Amino acid sequence: MKTKITELLGIEYPVIQGGMAWVADAQLAAHVSKAGGIGFIGAANAPAEWVRQEIRKAREITDKPIGVNIMLLSEHVDEVVKAVIEEHVEAVTTGAGNPGKYMQEWKAANIKVMPVVASVALAKMMERAGADAVVAEGMESGGHIGEQTTMTLVPQVADAVKIPVIAAGGIGDGRGMAAALMLGASAVQLGTRFIVAKESTVNQLYKDRVLAAKDIDSVVTGRKNGHPIRSLRNQMTRQYLEMEKNDVSFEELEHLTLGALRRAVVEGDVKMGTVMAGQIAGLINKEQTCEEIIRELIDETRAVYEERRSIIQ
Numbered sequence: 001m002k003t004k005i006t007e008l009l010g011i012e013y014p015v016i017q018g019g020m021a022w023v024a025d026a027q028l029a030a031h032v033s034k035a036g037g038i039g040f041i042g043a044a045n046a047p048a049e050w051v052r053q054e055i056r057k058a059r060e061i062t063d064k065p066i067g068v069n070i071m072l073l074s075e076h077v078d079e080v081v082k083a084v085i086e087e088h089v090e091a092v093t094t095g096a097g098n099p100g101k102y103m104q105e106w107k108a109a110n111i112k113v114m115p116v117v118a119s120v121a122l123a124k125m126m127e128r129a130g131a132d133a134v135v136a137e138g139m140e141s142g143g144h145i146g147e148q149t150t151m152t153l154v155p156q157v158a159d160a161v162k163i164p165v166i167a168a169g170g171i172g173d174g175r176g177m178a179a180a181l182m183l184g185a186s187a188v189q190l191g192t193r194f195i196v197a198k199e200s201t202v203n204q205l206y207k208d209r210v211l212a213a214k215d216i217d218s219v220v221t222g223r224k225n226g227h228p229i230r231s232l233r234n235q236m237t238r239q240y241l242e243m244e245k246n247d248v249s250f251e252e253l254e255h256l257t258l259g260a261l262r263r264a265v266v267e268g269d270v271k272m273g274t275v276m277a278g279q280i281a282g283l284i285n286k287e288q289t290c291e292e293i294i295r296e297l298i299d300e301t302r303a304v305y306e307e308r309r310s311i312i313q
C-alpha cells in the first residue's frame with residue numbers, strides 16, 4: 001500500500017500504533033514496526049531515561065522506523081524532547097496539548113512531527129508551525145479525548161490542511177480502515193486493538209476486560225473539569241461519575257484517579273484502576289500477534305473495497 005504517510009515515514013503499510021501511556025513500550029512498538037506499520041513508544045509521564053532505554057530496546061528488535069508519543073502535560077517533557085533527538089527516532093506524535101514550541105528543534109533533527117489534534121483549528125495551527133502530518137483523533141478513542149467524532153473530524157481536517165491526515169478513534173478492523181481512507185485519511189492509528197496484541201505486556205486481566213467489553217462499556221469521566229478521559233466502566237468510574245455529579249472537588253477526584261492507570265495496566269486492578277480503551281473495544285475479541293493484526297487489517301481493507309464496489313456502481 002502506498003500513501004503520503006507510507007512515503008513520509010518509509011513504511012510498508014499505513015498503520016500506526018498509538019503511543020498509549022503505560023501500554024506502548026519498546027516490545028509493542030518494535031513489533032508493530034517490524035510488521036510493516038510504525039509503533040510509537042508512549043512516553044506519558046515517564047522520565048527521559050526510561051524513554052531513552054525503551055528506544056534502545058526497540059532498536060534491538062527492529063531496524064525499521066520507530067516513534068515516540070510525547071504527552072505534553074508531563075513534568076519531564078523538556079528532557080524527553082531532548083532524548084528523542086539524541087536517540088534519533090524517526091517520528092514523534094504528541095498528545096494533550098500544543099507542541100508548537102518544540103517543532104523547530106525536531107524538524108532540525110529530521111524527525112517527522114505528527115501532532116494529535118481534536119479540532120480543525122489546531123490542525124491548521126500545526127500545519128503553519130511546520131508539522132509533517134496530523135493525527136485527527138475522534139472522541140471514540142480511549143484516554144484523553146476531544147469533542148468531535150472521527151467521522152466528522154477527519155474529512156473537515158482533510159479539507160483544511162495540505163499535509164497528510166492520519167485518522168484515529170474508533171478504528172479496529174479493515175472496515176474502519178477503509179472508511180477512514182474514504183474520509184480522506186492517508187493512514188490510520190489504532191490503540192485498543194494493540195492493547196490485546198500478544199506482544200503487549202499489559203496485565204492479562206486488563207486484556208481480558210478489553211476482550212470482554214461490549215459496545216456500550218466505555219464511559220467518559222472528567223468532562224466537568226475539562227479533562228475528559230474514556231475508559232471501561234468499573235467501580236472506579238461509577239464512583240467518579242457519582243462524585244462528579246455531586247460537585248466533589250477536583251482534588252478529591254484527582255485522588256481517586258492518581259496512579260490508577262498504572263494500577264490497571266501493571267497490577268491488573270480492573271475494578272479501581274483506569275482501564276483506558278476506545279469505543280471499538282466491543283469489536284475486539286481476539287489476541288493476535290502484531291504481524292497478524294496488521295496482515296488481517298490490510299487483507300480486510302482490500303476485501304471490503306472489492307466487496308462494496310458493486311453497491312456504488
Ligand code: TUI
Pocket residue numbers: 021044071094095096097098116117118122137142143144145146227229261
Ligand atoms: O493525548 C491523548 N490521549 C491520552 S494522553 C493520556 S495520559 C493521561 N493520563 C491521565 C490523565 C491525563 C492524561 C491518555 N490519553 N490523545 C491525543 C489528544 N490530544 N486528544 C486530544 C488532544 C488534545 C487536547 C487538547 C490536543 C490539544 C489540546 O489542546 C491544545 C491547545 O492548546 O488548544
